[in-house]
Each structure stands twice: as C-alpha cells, then as structure tokens.
Amino acid sequence: MTTEVRVPTLGESVTEATVATWFKKPGDAVAVDEMLCELETDKVTVEVPSPAAGTLGDIIAAEGETVGVDALLATIAEAGAGAAAPAPASSAPAAAPKSDAPASVDVMVPTLGESVTEATVSTWFKAVGDAVAQDEMLCELETDKVSVEVPAPAAGVLAEITAPEGATVDASAKLGVISGAGAVAAPAVAAPAAAAPAASGKDVANAPSAEKAMAQAGLNSDAVTGTGRDGRIMKEDVMKAMAAPAPAAAAPAAPRAPVPADDAAREERVKMTRLRQTIAKRLKDSQNTAAMLTTYNEVDMGEVMALRSQYKDQFEKKHGVRLGFMSFFTKACCHALKEVPEVNAEIDGTDIVYKNFVHMGVAAGTPTGLVVPVIRDADAMSFAEIEKAIAEKGRRARDGKLSMAEMQGGTFTLSNGGVYGSLMSSPILNPPQSGILGMHKIQDRPMAINGQVVIRPMMYLALSYDHRIVDGKGAVTFLVRVKEALEDPRRLLMDL
Structure with missing residues (x-):
C-alpha cells in the first residue's frame, strides 16, 4: 500500500x-x-x-x-x-534488514543540483574507524553556490575515505566506504536511534552547517535552542540566536586582525572556497571579456526620502513589508531600460539579444561571499511586490538557501555598496549582462540651487556597462533617466 x-x-x-x-x-x-x-x-x-x-x-x-x-x-x-x-x-524490526544488508556500502556524492557537475570536499566529520549511524552526517561538500551535507547511507563503521578534504569530485564520485553495515555495529547503532540524548548523540545532534555557523559566530551550542528533529540544532536556529542580544558573539572576531605580510611565521594559508573561486573567476572573466566602462552621476535623494517618510507607516501596515529605497531604484531602472534597451541586452556570438522583460539581479553580501539573487519580471511588479521579493531573496541568501535557479537569468543588476558606507565605486559587470548600477551612501553635501547654497542628501550613482553593445550616449541617457525619476518620483507614475 x-x-x-x-x-x-x-x-x-x-x-x-x-x-x-x-x-x-x-x-x-x-x-x-x-x-x-x-x-x-x-x-x-x-x-x-x-x-x-x-x-x-x-x-x-x-x-x-x-x-x-x-x-x-x-x-x-x-x-x-x-x-x-x-x-x-521498536528496535526488534531493525534486525530484519541487517541479515540482507551488504557487508559494505559506498558513500556517493549526492545530487548537486541542475548544471552543477563537481564539488570540493570541505570537511569530514568522521574519521576512518569511527562508528556511524544511518543518516548521520559524514562530510560536507562545497559547490560554487551552496554547501551540501552528505549523510551515511547505512549504519556501520567508516572503513575508507576515498575523497579527502580539499579533493574535487564529480557528481558520480565515491567519497568513502562504510563496512559492517547492519552486522556487528547493530547494538551500538540501535541505542542512539532509540535514545537520541545518549552520549553519542552529541556528535550527531547538530547539522554540520549549524556547527560551522556557530564556530564563525563564536556561539556555544548551549546558547542555541534546536528546533530540528530530536532537538537537532539547524542553521536557522543559529541565525535566530545571532539575531538575539549576544555581545559574546562578537568576541571571537577580535583575533581575526590583519597580519604583517613580511612575517611568514604569522601567515595563515587558507584554501579558497568554491564559492569564492567562482566569484573570482567570474569577475575576472568579466574584465577580460567585456569592454567595461563606468559613467557617473549624482542624485538628490530628498524627494524619495520625503515620500518614503510620509507613506512608510501606511505602506507597512497595508503590505506587511517596509518601504525601502531598493524598490524606487528598481522602478527607476526598469523605466530607464525601456528607453535604453541595449543596457538590458546581451551579446551572443555576433548577435545582440534584446530582452523585452527585466529580471533584476540584486547583489547581496553573505558570510560566505557575494551572491546575486534574481527578481524575475521586476518591470511588472508593484513597489510592494518588489520590496517583498527583495526581502525574501535577501533572507534566503543570508541563510544559504538560494537555489541555482534563483541566481540565474538576470538581465540587469543593482549593487548597493552604500549599506557598507561606500561613497563611490566602479561596479564590475555580472556577465553576460551589459549593465550594472552601483548605489552608494547618501551624504549631506552643499549644492548650488537657484543661486543659493543648500545642504541636500546626495548619492553618487555609477553605471558600469559593456561598451561593445552600449554607446556612451545610451549609458549617459540611462543614468540621467534614473536620476530624473528619483529626483521626481511622480515621473514614474506618469511614465515620463
């Protein structure tokens, strides 16, 4: 049945x-x-x-x-x-499969996701000779986007590790071998299965991703309440604990001070994660492939700030999400991309592919590196829909739960370095896109308006573009249209 x-x-x-x-x-x-x-x-x-x-x-x-x-x-x-x-x-039925179980079981690379063909073994949580329970986490793999935990396919003893830490494996590779599955190890495995709080349960209680997050944050497992099965601490539990007042969590960051480059004895060599390697490769490929150029302008954010201040409470009450600046910039860019479509296009061989839609990439910094989740059909969304989508994607990015599909297909990108205090920068293209807009810190500056010096909240804007497809006139026009829409948001409502 x-x-x-x-x-x-x-x-x-x-x-x-x-x-x-x-x-x-x-x-x-x-x-x-x-x-x-x-x-x-x-x-x-x-x-x-x-x-x-x-x-x-x-x-x-x-x-x-x-x-x-x-x-x-x-x-x-x-x-x-x-x-x-x-x-x-009951523990009795567990004996039934033991008689049929093989003497050894191979630990294979699990499904990595669409278009992902290889991974790097980042951490082994068990050593050769260790007893393991079924579904106990054995090791963790890193792909260019996400971390993948590998559970034990059967109970027994880890007899061999065929892919050590640091090894790159393909999607069908063997990682290790578990021997004695269902035989001698049965009594040792049955006890933890029936009584999770046993001593060995300490080793398997927490998800490896949670262990890593606690180590990075300097949190002790006693300070985190587990919500997983049998009280297992999940990564989300660590995130919640970090969000709570915990001044002790900042202490471990102190030793991470820069070390003198000329003192080899104090240097520490750490292998780049696959995500960091991918970021480095894609950014360098972008510089090597595109004829990248950056044009700058500045925008008076006074009108947007006033509009946001006037309606933010009503907006949040009605839509259940805060009104931020990103929805204004997304709307302004979608509006400008209609007038300058080449900024929303890409080169494919000797063809130019124009997109009659906007899939807006929103660059987000995470503890493991930069990711760019994509808000699909942003040009057809309302302010509230944009804010909800950005908040949801940002949360999933911080929790490491973005899928490959959520980071593919973008046609244009927004990068907000202002949240970190950046006053001006030249963003790097996210290939195969032809444009990326860099937002920066809002800073009060003296401006000459109608012959008078007035203090205004100003922001520098930077548009990096592929000069192979976008001419200087188009790039400047795009940036001016974004500036005009932000300085007079009513233009967005009247499609001007």
Missing part, C-alpha cells in the same frame, strides 16, 4: 512554498509523524510529518522546488499490514 505525502495547509492567503530541506531520502525507513521535510513560505517554515510508517519511496518535489497547497511531495510504501505500525518504534 502506498501513501501520498502532500503539502499541508500553509495558512491564510499563502498559496505556495519552497521545499527547503529533505531529512530523509528514498529507501529510508520512516515512522508515523517523523519529520520528512521542511517547507518555507514567505512568512514561516513548515515541517511536514510522515502520515504513515513504512519506507520513503519517490521524492516528487526536490529541494529548491516551489510547490502549491496539496501538491504531491513524495510517496511512502507502508510496511506490511497489521504489524507494520509498531515496527519503526
């Missing part, structure tokens, strides 16, 4: 969610009400329990997919008939 696992009710007015994490994989035994996966909506995180005991069959909705209410997530093959129900809770 097969039972379907479907998306539960998500809440009033919430019609879709994203599959964030699967805690089980096809073939795993599951108990009734055991957590199978976690969904994320624009408001909350929803855990999906197992509706029946048995074996997880096909996973229909993979991590990163967007699903609607009542959509099919997976199937469960129920174990037998009457005696099936107590099986997962």
Whole structure:
C-alpha cells in the first residue's frame, strides 16, 4: 500500500512554498509523524510529518522546488499490514534488514543540483574507524553556490575515505566506504536511534552547517535552542540566536586582525572556497571579456526620502513589508531600460539579444561571499511586490538557501555598496549582462540651487556597462533617466 505525502495547509492567503530541506531520502525507513521535510513560505517554515510508517519511496518535489497547497511531495510504501505500525518504534524490526544488508556500502556524492557537475570536499566529520549511524552526517561538500551535507547511507563503521578534504569530485564520485553495515555495529547503532540524548548523540545532534555557523559566530551550542528533529540544532536556529542580544558573539572576531605580510611565521594559508573561486573567476572573466566602462552621476535623494517618510507607516501596515529605497531604484531602472534597451541586452556570438522583460539581479553580501539573487519580471511588479521579493531573496541568501535557479537569468543588476558606507565605486559587470548600477551612501553635501547654497542628501550613482553593445550616449541617457525619476518620483507614475 502506498501513501501520498502532500503539502499541508500553509495558512491564510499563502498559496505556495519552497521545499527547503529533505531529512530523509528514498529507501529510508520512516515512522508515523517523523519529520520528512521542511517547507518555507514567505512568512514561516513548515515541517511536514510522515502520515504513515513504512519506507520513503519517490521524492516528487526536490529541494529548491516551489510547490502549491496539496501538491504531491513524495510517496511512502507502508510496511506490511497489521504489524507494520509498531515496527519503526521498536528496535526488534531493525534486525530484519541487517541479515540482507551488504557487508559494505559506498558513500556517493549526492545530487548537486541542475548544471552543477563537481564539488570540493570541505570537511569530514568522521574519521576512518569511527562508528556511524544511518543518516548521520559524514562530510560536507562545497559547490560554487551552496554547501551540501552528505549523510551515511547505512549504519556501520567508516572503513575508507576515498575523497579527502580539499579533493574535487564529480557528481558520480565515491567519497568513502562504510563496512559492517547492519552486522556487528547493530547494538551500538540501535541505542542512539532509540535514545537520541545518549552520549553519542552529541556528535550527531547538530547539522554540520549549524556547527560551522556557530564556530564563525563564536556561539556555544548551549546558547542555541534546536528546533530540528530530536532537538537537532539547524542553521536557522543559529541565525535566530545571532539575531538575539549576544555581545559574546562578537568576541571571537577580535583575533581575526590583519597580519604583517613580511612575517611568514604569522601567515595563515587558507584554501579558497568554491564559492569564492567562482566569484573570482567570474569577475575576472568579466574584465577580460567585456569592454567595461563606468559613467557617473549624482542624485538628490530628498524627494524619495520625503515620500518614503510620509507613506512608510501606511505602506507597512497595508503590505506587511517596509518601504525601502531598493524598490524606487528598481522602478527607476526598469523605466530607464525601456528607453535604453541595449543596457538590458546581451551579446551572443555576433548577435545582440534584446530582452523585452527585466529580471533584476540584486547583489547581496553573505558570510560566505557575494551572491546575486534574481527578481524575475521586476518591470511588472508593484513597489510592494518588489520590496517583498527583495526581502525574501535577501533572507534566503543570508541563510544559504538560494537555489541555482534563483541566481540565474538576470538581465540587469543593482549593487548597493552604500549599506557598507561606500561613497563611490566602479561596479564590475555580472556577465553576460551589459549593465550594472552601483548605489552608494547618501551624504549631506552643499549644492548650488537657484543661486543659493543648500545642504541636500546626495548619492553618487555609477553605471558600469559593456561598451561593445552600449554607446556612451545610451549609458549617459540611462543614468540621467534614473536620476530624473528619483529626483521626481511622480515621473514614474506618469511614465515620463
């Protein structure tokens, strides 16, 4: 008998969610009400329990997919008939598969995601000879975008590590070997499975991504409340703990001071993560490929600031999101791109591909590096829709939950260095795009207006563009149109 696992009710007015994490994989035994996966909506995180005991069959909705209410997530093959129900809770049925289990099981690279063909082994959490439980985290892989945790496919002893830390592996590579699966190690594995708080549970309680985040933030696990299965600390729990008042978290940052370059004894050599390597490669490729040029202007932000101040409370009350500056810049750029479409185009061989839509990339800094989530069809969105999309993408970027699809297909990019205090910079193109607008710090400066010196809140704007496709006239026109729209936001309403 097969039972379907479907998306539960998500809440009033919430019609879709994203599959964030699967805690089980096809073939795993599951108990009734055991957590199978976690969904994320624009408001909350929803855990999906197992509706029946048995074996997880096909996973229909993979991590990163967007699903609607009542959509099919997976199937469960129920174990037998009457005696099936107590099986997962008891330790006795565990003996059944042991007689059929192979003497050794290969640990393989899991599915890495669309278009991702290789990864780097960043950390092994177990050493050769260590006993492991099924689904216990063995190692962590890094791709050019995300980190992937590799669970043990069976219980036993880690007999061999075929891909050590730092090794680059392809999508079908073998990482290690687990021996004695289901045989001698059975008593040692059964106890932690039945009693998670046992001593060995300390090693498997927390998600490796959470351990890494706690180490970076200087947090002790005692200061973090775990919300995962059996009290397991997840990365989201660490983020919540960091958001809470915790002055101690800043202490570990003190030793990370720059060291003298001429003193080799004090140097520390750290291998670049795959994400950092990808960032470096793409940025350098951009400089090597495009004929990049930057033009500058400045904008008086007084009108936007006044409009925002006047309506921000009403806006937040009605739409449930704060009114920021990014929606104004997004709207202004979409408006200007209609007049200067080559800034929204790209070169493909000897062709120019003009886009009759705007997929706006919004550069975001994260603890692991720069990512550029894409707001699709931003030109068709309202201010509120833009603000909600930017807030949601920014949160997913900080939590490391952006999928590959969410960072692909952008046609133009916004980069706000002003949030870090940058007064002026020359942003680098995000290929194959032909334009990127750099926003900067708003600073009061004396300006000559109608023969009078007036203090105004000014911002420098920088448009970097590919001169192979965008002429100087088009670049300057684009920047002037953005300036005009921001200095008189009413122009956006009247399409002027």
